[in-house]
Amino acid sequence: MRKNIVAGNWKMNTTVPEGVALAHAVEAAVFAAPELKCEVIVGVPFTHLTAVKNVISKVKLAAENCADHKSGAYTGEVSAAMVASTGAEYVILGHSERRGYYNETIEMLKEKVDLALSNGLKVIFCCGESLDERKAGTHFDVIKNEIEGSLFHLNAEEFAKIVIAYEPIWAIGTGETATAEQAQEIHAFIRGLLAGKYGTQVADDTTILYGGSCKPSNAAELFAKPDIDGGLIGGASLKAEDFMGIVTAF
Numbered sequence: 001m002r003k004n005i006v007a008g009n010w011k012m013n014t015t016v017p018e019g020v021a022l023a024h025a026v027e028a029a030v031f032a033a034p035e036l037k038c039e040v041i042v043g044v045p046f047t048h049l050t051a052v053k054n055v056i057s058k059v060k061l062a063a064e065n066c067a068d069h070k071s072g073a074y075t076g077e078v079s080a081a082m083v084a085s086t087g088a089e090y091v092i093l094g095h096s097e098r099r100g101y102y103n104e105t106i107e108m109l110k111e112k113v114d115l116a117l118s119n120g121l122k123v124i125f126c127c128g129e130s131l132d133e134r135k136a137g138t139h140f141d142v143i144k145n146e147i148e149g150s151l152f153h154l155n156a157e158e159f160a161k162i163v164i165a166y167e168p169i170w171a172i173g174t175g176e177t178a179t180a181e182q183a184q185e186i187h188a189f190i191r192g193l194l195a196g197k198y199g200t201q202v203a204d205d206t207t208i209l210y211g212g213s214c215k216p217s218n219a220a221e222l223f224a225k226p227d228i229d230g231g232l233i234g235g236a237s238l239k240a241e242d243f244m245g246i247v248t249a250f
């Protein structure tokens with residue numbers, strides 16, 4: 001049975017003390033919540049990992065990136081081993097902001113995925129199309145290429161450590177959410193793709209998140225769809241109350 005997950009992606013927001021306070025508030029709310037039907041993750045900047053880890057236990061920790069090299073002379077980079085040594089369980093890879101602003105390629109992401117897994121991290125792997133690609137009707141191909149190119153070299157055992165996040169670029173931070181039907185269509189497509197490669201059991205066991213202007217007011221409708229197993233949340237993860245409004249939408 002696959003897990004439901006709601007994961008925050010704080011991006012480049014909050015100082016360390018602000019981040020610790022936010023994580024503390026989320027942990028307290030999760031602790032006080034009666035019966036949550038999902039795992040809760042906070043994805044935080046590298047600088048925050050250790051301090052945030054100290055104030056959470058029910059809430060899981062994710063980094064927002066890791067390097068595509070193991071170690072060595074890569075000034076400013078942070079390796080998967082370094083991330084894992086903070087106690088983080090997950091790393092978010094392939095976010096469209098990293099693909100777009102930092103030119104992360106399918107090949108680089110393949111390296112990052114391998115390094116993350118070999119260091120014991122689970123991966124939240126983002127994929128999604130731009131508005132132009134959707135208008136041109138190439139969105140299925142874009143998603144297929146991103147998933148196949150960076151993940152399909154994994155064996156089934158390795159793939160069990162992957163969570164997919166479908167994030168249409170046109171819905172990220174724009175206030176424009178994909179409709180629940182649009183999201184479900186892509187999630188079902190992704191699950192079919194996984195079934196073709198790894199079989200129906202692996203496909204059924206894979207958590208597929210939706211991301212893109214998800215908020216307390218639309219989360220329940222999205223999460224009610226059969227192939228939507230939770231969300232990757234940007235803006236709304238920066239306020240504990242909003243984030244918990246999504247967490248409790250299941």
Ligand code: PEP
Pocket residue numbers: 009167171172173174175211212213214232233234235236
């Ligand atoms: C994201 O960046 O992963 C995201 C989903 O952002 P937002 O929720 O702000 O659209």
